[in-house]
Every structure is written in structure tokens, then in C-alpha cells.
Amino acid sequence: MSTKIPHAHKKGLKLEAHQVILRPLVTEKGTHMSAHHNSFQFEVSQLATKAEIKIAAEELFGCHVKSVNTQNRLGKSRRFRFRMGKLANWKKAIITLHEDSPPIEFF
Secondary structure, rough: OOOOOOOOOOOOOOOHHHHEEEEEEOOOHHHHHHOOOOOOEEEEEEOOOOOHHHHOOOOOHOOOEEEEEEEEEEEEEEOOEEEEEEEEEEEEEEEEEEEOOOOOOOO
């Protein structure tokens, strides 16, 4: 079931829902947010917009999304043997669900 993206003026790739949301971020803070604030954290594609993330979450998880907040995270510097390297940049999305929406189950 493919839906149209509301921003028709956007050029570039058209991502499928499973290409937009890459993986859930299961951390202590994220678990607290899901239990108390009905918010869930995901790693998403760097090309994805907030509208695309909202549509993908509703399509994949069957929930009703209230808002989407995003963060572009810079990769950290790490030492690899005798050299300094850099981890990849990535994008994080915090998806807040409506109160009447069923929660997203990971396990």
C-alpha cells in the first residue's frame, strides 16, 4: 500500500517505508520515553523528511503519529589501530504517538 508524499515539490529518491525507518534505538532513555511519554526513537535514512517518516511509521506499525522530531547526529572520532577514523553520520527520529494510538511493540 503506497501512499503519496504530501510534499510533491521534493526532488530525488522515493523511499519505501522500510527504507525510511532503518532500526529502533533501544536505550535506557528511549525505553523511559516509550513508557512515560508515548515516544519512540528510530534510526532513519538521512534522506527522509519528517512527513516521510510519519507516513512510514503509520504504514509499518499501524499507529497514529502525533509528531516527528529529527536530529542529524555527527559521527564520532574513533581510533582504529594506529590511525584516527570517523564513524558515519546518522539521523535519529523521535516519533510521538497520539494518546489513543496503540504502542509500538518491538519484542
